[in-house]
Amino acid sequence: MTAKLERVLSGVQPTGQPTLGNYLGAFRQWRAQQQQYESVFLIVDQHALTVEHQPASLREGTLQMAALLFAVGIDPQRSTVVIQSHVPGHSQLAWLMECTATYGELSRMIQFKDKSKGSAMVRAGLFTYPALMAADILLYQTDLVPVGEDQIQHIELARTVATRFNHAYGEVFTLPRSLIPAVAARVMDLGHPEMKMSKSSADGQGNIYLLDSDDQIRRKIAKAKTDLFNEVQYVEDNPERAGVRNLLEILAALTDREPKEVAADFHRYGDLKEATATAVIEQLSPIRERYQYYLADQAQLESWLAVGRERATRLAASTLERAYDAVGFLPIKEVTLAD
Secondary structure, eight states: OOOOOOEEEEEEOSOSOOBHHHIIIIIHHHHHHTTTSEEEEEEOTGGGGGSOOOHHHHHHHHHHHHHHHHHTTOOTTTSEEEEGGGOTHHHHHHHHHHTTSOHHHHHTOHHHHHHHTTOSOOOHHHHHHHHHHHHHHHHTTOSEEEOOGGGHHHHHHHHHHHHHHHHHHOSOOOOOEEEOOSSOOOOBOSSOTTSBOOTTOSOGGGOOBTTOOHHHHHHHHHTOOOOSSOOOOOOSSOGGGHHHHHHHHHHHHHHTOOHHHHHTTOSOHHHHHHHHHHHHHHHHHHHHHHHHHHHHOHHHHHHHHHHHHHHHHHHHHHHHHHHHHHHTOOOOOOOOOOO
């Protein structure tokens, strides 16, 4: 008898342009995890409503993110790719989670503090969206959630509300665990290597976007900040050498080698930049081509999303039914009404 695979859930907002950092830190690992886990990939369009947004851009970005996930190697036959708003169970379970979480727990969430700082108008959804995130995870009886250090707090909240719900109403939810990669590539901004490369960056000149052309990639890496030491050396704790360290870590991640080993191959910064640009292009160029192909075939893209929606809806319905029954909601009885 084949052992049941653990279920892993990963989510991504359909806003901003995904970067090389997103690819090395998340997408590439998601592709590999398909072989080991039952994977659900969630495009969290509802999370985008916590701040100002343009409806047309959100709609376009959602389809583009789906195409990109398939382009990086997410297999629609093996994994479930689903748009959050296509499964009503997310919103329905979120209310139960809001009624289970406490004000104190939500007010301590770091991302709410960061995003609301200095804002004249803070949407209530920005405060409560961790409850929606908990619902996203618990709805699919998720075993594992790949996260960075900055997201562990959200997984802990999901565990807290799931435990409280289970104790109050009976065992309904699986308690999720954080899946922290053993080696997490942390890609820094090329122009400001003290800052993380981010798709929400206001200045995109230090970012390598997954859909950049080969020429754009070469130009950006050629302009990458290095230092005045004129020696290719991997030094971990010296902020003055952050630029060279960043290039070495990018090239090491792309070639599955250690940064110190990579450094030994070079004597000139120009050669390091050229080799890094070539390695980035070799990885990203096929992704860009597949993305353009998938986006041009919208019928195929929508077909894959329909398959994902059907799988996800089936999983979600089972959990939601159990949760609704546990809290005491009156079940729906189908009846035939007389004319």
